[in-house]
Structure formats: C-alpha cells, structure tokens
Amino acid sequence: MVVGMTAIVAGGISVAPASAHKPPDCQPGQMPIVPAPEYTAIETVNIRANADPDSKKVGTVSKGEVVGSPDDHCETSDKEYYTACGHRSNEWRAIAYRDGGNRVGYVANACLKK
DSSP states (O other), X not given: OOOEEEEEETTEEEEEEGGGOOOOOXXXXXXXXXXXXXXXXXXXXXXXXXXXXXXXXXXXXXXXXXXXXXXXXXXXXXXOOEEETTXXXXXXXXXXXXXXXXXXXXXXXXXXXX
C-alpha cells in the first residue's frame, strides 16, 4: 500500500501524500512530437508487450529512471483496470526500451511523471 511519496529536497526530506502525484494526461491519438517527451518512473514498474496488465512482461523501468515516449502515445486498455503507484487506471504510456534493439513497450501511465 502506498501511503506517500518521499523526495529529497534542498534542506531536507519532503513527504507528500500519495494523492499529490497526478499521472500525465493520456490523450490517445496525439500527433508525433520531436524530440520524444521524457517521463520519470515514480516506482519500479514492468514494461508490457501490449497495453494490458496481463500482457507479457518484456522489461522493467527502475524507480527514478527516465524513459522516452517516441510519439508521446498513450492508450487506454479495454480490459481490466490495474492498480499501481497509488492509482487505479486503464491508461498505458508507450515507451522506448532496449532489448537487443530499439523496441516499444507499455508502462502503467499512473507510474510516470513528466
């Protein structure tokens, strides 16, 4: 259970309630943006082959890792909602990752911040 997020800030440590994190807007069908927007993982999260919580795990994004979304693409799953990073959602962000080459996978949008 996520109670809050902790951040190190100048002069000390700040604890914010979990509700302080707002996932990035998910706007399916956006036009490509160059350069790729970057997102930071707020927790360690799985990369999925498709925008579906039951899809094959193809990698992991570590907490604090910065990832790019090649066309800033976000999808909503027509399957079950997932609960992750203090949110219940069906929004997935397409990200670029390396697995012997350049590939695109999907990460729970609730676990990213811009």
